[in-house]
Structure formats: structure tokens, C-alpha cells
Amino acid sequence: MTNAVLDVIAPGLQTLVQDYPGRQGLQSKGFFPAGPMDHLSFRVANSLVGNDAGAAALEVPMGRLTLRVLAETWVAVTGAESSGLTLNDVPMPMWETVRVVPGDEIKCAIVKGPGFRLYLAVAGGIDVPLVLGSRATYTMGGIGGVEGRALAKGDVLHAFPARAPRQLRVPASLRPVLANDWEIEVMRGPHADPDFLTEQDWKDLLGREWKVDLNANRVGTRLQAHRFQWARASGGVAGGHPSNVLDGSYPVGGINTNGDVPVILGPDGPTAGGFTVIGTVVQAGLWKIGQLRPGRDTIRFREISMDEALSLVTHVCYTIDPQHYEEM
Template identity: 55%
Template sequence: MEILVPGVQTTVQDHPGRTGLQARGFFPSGPVDGFAFRAANLLAGNDPRHAGLEITQGGFAARFRCHARAALCGAEGAAPTLGGEPVPLWQTFAVRPGDELVCEAAKGPGFRLYLAVSGGIDVPEVLGSRSVHTLAGIGGVDGRPVLRGDVLPLGRAAEAPLLRLPQSLRPAYHTHWELEVVRGPHGDPGFLTAEGWREFTSRTWRVDLNSDRLGVKLDAHALAWARPDGGVAGGHPSNVLDVSYPVGGVTVIGDVPTVLGPDGPTSGGYTVIATLAHACLWKLGQMRPGRDTVRFREISLAEADALAAHTEFALQRGRLERLEPAGPAGAAAPAAPV
């Protein structure tokens, strides 16, 4: 697959990324929106760990040099076409040598698209993953986003059937998001007052323009802290002695909350007042910087487990619909669940 237009930032990713290395300074990388990425891989007939492309904000084009199955999932409004014909999202499509896939800038809702091709993108593994870690500069193609003229090798794959993720199982994209969080590790009453926590969960926050794979930065707001300063850790009450950070942790740096993404720092000297439920991490990948807003909703650990089970239910291969081959008009008709 040859890259014709790389867009704002298109990177090779796999799921779940570079796990087990946080103690050595590496967050896992992998797709920011793991749901759309995994769905695209399933539709392309791949194992969930096969590498694909994360396309930020659309504006992407590639030319295929082989016969393959592919799928595109994620942000709306990019008007993808293959050979000039519209390509539906959340559905398998067949490609032939010379076919060009073109995506316009995604108007949204949503912010990232995920492209999977049968066999996966066959770049070398680095520390157990093909994912690009943008901060460390490893993985993917020479540790960087793809560039115009890059030719990405594809793995061998058997011809996959044409499939579709049912509409009822697709995630809803918004411009005003709700993120489910579990309180802590630095919650009230030792760090935030009860009033401060209510402020955090009741306020509508705006996604800052300076948001990326490292973290989703929010607008500044002075929360009500339970202590006057950070003691030996520093003058601001958000300061703590260096601690380990979780993926999806909401760290507060002074008056600025940031939700840590898959390429973020593994430790630091700031409070983490809440942590996103694993099942809603995908939402970080679809929140548009400078436009979207978010509110936080506290849930229990049991509720977080239930959300995770719901997500896994939607990504079971048996939930996909098998499609008949396209007819003369180019439309594919549903046949039966796989």
C-alpha cells in the first residue's frame, strides 16, 4: 500500500500495543480509539493484534498494489471513496491493484479514522509491538508518522468475507462527551475537597487545541483543594512527589486537567484525581481539539467492569453481519450473522 497523502498525522498502530513496559518508561501506544481500530481489524478478517493505520482528522489517500480486503471505521464526514465510488464505514470492502482510497478532512463528529487491511501492515516489531510511540520515536515506519511515498508491506492473508458491524453495536460520536471515571488515586478528601470533586464532575470542560496522543488537555479552572500547597513536593496543591501514572488518568497540573493518552508520560509529580474506565478510553480518540466539550461522571468499579463487558460483547466476531457480494449498483445486501 503506497501512501499518496499522509494527512495531519497517520501512524501505524496495533492493539493493545507495547504492554508491560510502564516500569521502563513506556506507555503502551496503540490506537487512541481502540474500539474503532479493533472493529476495523475484525471486518478485514484480521487478528486483533494485526497492525493498521490511525488517521488523524482525515485528509488521507493511499494506492493499493494488491488484492485485499479492507475496512475503515471511525470519524464521520470524511466522505471516503475507492476509485471514486463512496466507501461505507464499519464495513468490509474489496480492493484491487491500482485502487486509490481517498478520505477528505473529517467534519465529524469524531476525529480519527482507522484503516485495516487483510494481513495487517507488516512492519518490524519494536519491544513487542509495531505501534508508533510518538514521544519515543519507535515502532511503525522508522518511529515516525507515515510520509508521502512510503510503501507499507502487508502480511499474507486468506480472502475474508464481506462483513458489517450492525448499526446497533456501533459507538455514538458526539461533540459534547461524557467520560466515566473512577475517583482517585488522588481524590478527596486528602487532596480535593468534596466541593472540588463536585466542581470537577459537574463542570463542562472544553478540549484544548493542544491535545494529541500524549494527552487530552482541558481548559484551566481553579479547583477547590483540601490543602494549601504540595508540601515538600512543591508550592501548588496539585504537586506530589513523583508517582506512577495510569493510562487514562486525569492529572491536574496547577489548574489544568489533562487526560493521559497512550503515548503519555508514565510518571510525574502531579495529582491524578480520577482515572477513566477502560471501556471509555476510546472516546479520547474521537474528541476534537478546540471544539468538543466533555463532562465527567463518577462510576463504581463494578460499573466499570460492566461497561468493559458491554464493549467486548460488541466486538465479538459472531456479532458481525455477513454481506452478499456487491450487485450491479455497487450495494452490498445483508445475508446473515457470521
């Protein structure tokens, strides 16, 4: 039996119920996994309220969310800075466990950043139906979460039963470092030099500062256009432009190049297509994509080895482990 815990007074821009890691293993059937854009902040929020790190919680881009508490519970908010987060009009701390009672009101204004998305976890995890093994909202397919859509005014969120969690705070040294100018870790390919890009093209990818376009969302983070030289004159049977390839599957975090426009594929992106993927953001670096502010932030890519990519995963696992948090 679940409890009604939160009443949506103002839903924000596109507040979604997500879980982690979403719907894995369904890409051949046309489903990218969905799940949180910033999986690190998401999992930390769950750890703070005693949940499994992947339990269903809220993703709040840009803020403007107001929730009324319907039952005593514990919440935690992580992610972007300078959101004007309040509890009953008093500043509410982030990155720690907070007890709330019926009648309390949680609000956030427009996120000023650094960062772009907030994550709000509730003790027990949000109860929405499992769809293909996950509670995550997949915006491209309109499934999961609350009826496959963003929250709307009047929605009531239920949570699974939970015991009172330990009162914890994430030490400042463990909190993700947010920025306006980001360094993001990548590995080459699957369509890189020398067959698709020139050596100079790859150097350009790493050496340039890329501005995040206003048209960036959960499907893909669009970057400013850039004319690569390309190592071939055309895509051959796949098409006239050298960025064309015969249709193949896309990885989450792939830097998809449609002509001269690089797009970092997000968790709601297309599963396959006919354009090159010249590099791929490593799994442990994907959380940064979720905190990029469209139209403002910039990126520099840094190529890393498989060993370094694996070491970054170890660091993420350390960060989401509540035994490393401070007792309050």
C-alpha cells in the same frame, strides 16, 4: 513473505501504524504503551477483515489521507463520521469489509465529525518490525511503526498473507455512538478527595462541562483551566502548589492536574511525574478520548463503580466479536 499492498500518496496530518494493546509492562522503563487512541473502532476494523483484533493497522487523525492499492486485498474503515471517504472517487462504505484491487485509490478529506480519528485495517495486518514486543508507533520515543514516525509520501506498506475474509458489516446498533458533547466514565483518584481535593472540587469535576483545548494530542488531552479549592494549602515537600506530589507513576487515562489545568493522559503520555491524578478514565471509556476533536468538543465526566466499569468491558468485547456482525 509479505506483500506490498498500499502506496502512500498523501499521508495526512499524523497517520500512524498502531497495534493493540501496544507495549504493555514497560512503564517502569519509561514507555507508555502507545497503540490506538480509539481502541474500539480500531479493533472493530480488524475484526471486519478477519484479523486478530489487535493486529497492526492505521490511525488517521482528521483525514487528508490518500492511498493507492498495490495488490488485491480487503480493507475496512471505521471511526469518525463525515470524512468524505471514497474508493476511486465513489463514496466508500464504512464499518464493513471492502475488496480492493491494484490501481484502486482510497481517499478521505478533512474529517468533519462527529469524531476525529479514522482507522483503516488491511487483511493480514500491516507488517512493520516488532520493537519491544509491539508494532505500535510511540511518538514520544520515536520507535515502532514505520521508523518511529508518521507516514510520509512514498512510503509503501506491506501486509501479512491473508485468506479472503467473510464480507461483514457492523449493524448500526453496535457502532459506537459519536458526539460533539461527550459523557466519559471515570473512577476516583488516585489523588482525589478528601486528602487532595475538597468534596466540592470533586463535584465540580463531575458537574462542569469541560471544553477540549486545541493543544490536545496522543500525549494528553488538555482541558480548559479551572481553579480548584484543594484540600491542602500546598504540596509540602513536593512543591508550593497543592497539585504537586512526590514523583509517582501515571495511569493511561489519568486526569493529571498541573496546577489548574486538567490533562487526560493518552497512550503516548509520560509514565511518571509530580502532579496529582484526581480521576482516571476507565479502560472501556478510553476509546472516547480518541474521538474528541480539539478546540470544539466538550466533556462531562460521570463517576462509575468497579462493577459498572467491568460491565462496560463486556460490552466492548461483544462489539468487537465478528459473530455479531451482518453477513453481506
